Amino acid sequence: MIAAVSGGSKDPQAGGGDGREPITAAAVAAQVGGVLVGDGSIEVRGIAPLDRAGPNELSFLSHLRYGQWFATSRAGVVLISPELAELAGTPSTRIVVAKPVDAMVALLARFHRKEPRAQGVHSSAVIANDVRLGEGVTIDPFVVIGEGVVIGDGSWISAHAMIGAGSVLGRDVRVHSTAVVYPFTELGDRVTLHAGARVGREGFGFVPQANGVVRIPHAGRCILEHDVEVGANSCIDRGSVDDTIIGAGTKIDNLVQIAHNVRVGRGCFLASQAGVAGSTRIGDGVQIGGQVGIGGHVTIGAKANLAGGAGVIGNVPAGETWSGYPARAHRDHLRASAAIARLAKIVRPLEQLVSKPFSSSDGESRANSRADSRADSAPDESGT
Template sequence: MSGETHAPRTGGGDGQTPITAADVAAQVGGRLVGDPTVLVRGVAPLDRAGPHDLSILSHRRYGGWFAESRAGAVLVALELADQPGRPATRVVVERPMDALIGLLGHFQRTEPRTAGVHSTAVIAPTVRMGAGVTVDAHAVVGDGVVLGDRCWIGAGATVGAGSSLGADVRLHPHAVVYPFTELGDRVVLHAGAQVGREGFGFVPRSTGVVRIPHVGRCVLEHDVEVGANSCVDRGSVDDTVIGAGTKIDNLVQIAHNVRIGRFCFIAAQAGLAGSTRIEDGAQVGGQAGLGGHLTIGVKASVAAQSGVFGDVPAGEVWSGYPARPHKEQLRTQAALVRLARLVKPLERLLGRPDASVEGAGP
């Protein structure tokens, strides 16, 4: 140990590639106010930012934090350009959050990668492997698998026999691709995600419960991302298909024969029962449950913790249990609150003895 000490980081970023405030302004097309030579090495919220962090002020509600912030430079909304605050170096932009998103890649930590197959990996002799593929320690790749160019199979991940992975696919540690699954280009499976397993299909018989054979495929199109410990079942009599650009959060269950369109968002702990259809651009909130054989229309939204038992029309927002149009659900909740206010006086009234009976003589 050399005895050298380093100040603890307050924000995000690896601190290896600092950028000046002038460069920030140039990259986002903003107006620079203050010192153009200020160096920022990462990003952080206003209340935790240090002198080498870039932060953001997009709403007046954060004015108190801005007044005391130690941020080296701040992306500031146009209408807040003159907001009183400690940071002297500001980059004034129309949409600070959009500008920040465009800069985050500069500060992102890059995971080290070495092309090639680790000595402990198990690769079947019939695997067809593209250029620049990485297979990490203890991964298993089965017979007849196709790995596209620059695929990265993480430690302990498994790719079942007959599966096909496109270019730039990333399987994080312990992800599982069951046999005969198809992944398009740039698909990402996070740690513990499992795609292509047989679904929850059983038929009761007099002799016991019989599993339904699953003959459908599981297909994830280009740029799909599946979060940690999420499951996507293969089809039973049809294919399960996740459309291009769709993003699935952690701990999500997608049952057999489900069809999800392009550019959809499915939040954590949502569950989609068999043969559900999610059309392009739709969104499903966290912990929502969707019954089987129903359709969520184009660009429709299902709010968190909703229970959906029927079709949701295109473009509408539904919420609640059972789910109904969101404005209708809000009116229902408001009516219940008003009803609760009426109950107490009624209870007091009904709880009093009847004066006419109490005072009546024989």
């Protein structure tokens, strides 16, 4: 049975906080190491952007482009960069800090609304007899867990999720509602799978034969190392003859497809709708923009950047930024795009020139012109 739910309820009309005790502006300044200007006794109960923050909410300003919002903002306290500290605006209580965005991120955990969590196993869950559950594990309603599964301490499996037979989940793993972990998949500590994610399924591998198309058996594993996060409705295939491995700390957005035998390095970022074809190798620290398509059997060097929409059909050197289709060095792609833009301006005059009717007089004129040119270049009687 599920034990009592942890976490408290919250008034929906309250600010952006999670119901904890408010914090004063002076305490905020002390926590982020900033310089307080104004009333340090103002209570902060939530966080909001400048254009909708109220008198008991904290906001931030790090760039002049948002100066018009700052001018009329009702925010009670604003984190502000030193170069903008004297900017005219209605917020009178300001905390001057070198990096307002970083300071805001450090404070978000205090105001984050935590999802209520039960303790224990819900009676509607279907769990094989030999499953091993660690301490403090939560299994929500209608979860299905197959034979031989191991789930580490503190993990949380949400409603209607499925964990396939023989899978191993580390400590503090979070599997959200309707996510599916296929059989014999390995998830490291603190891995997060968001709703609808599918990891460890067989890849798109088929071989045409005389009697029809035959699916390739996938004997490889799907391994997600520590601190990997997989977005909603993203899919990661298991290996066919090799393992599919997602390196520690890599973050994958929603609607991403990673095919069989792919190796993704540590600390990579893959944005929404990116697709990685089979047996590709991606180095550490690579950043892949939205809707990037990567062909199979290519190598992306460490710390490379692929701009949104790039179509990668060849190897990308380490540390370079590539864009366009077919993808090339970003500067080369910009030059090519600029050349095409210039070409568009002269297409119509070129079409008019080549479509002009050709007459015999035009031919005689051109012939005479060539003859005159040859005569001008011939030597005279003196030989000069």
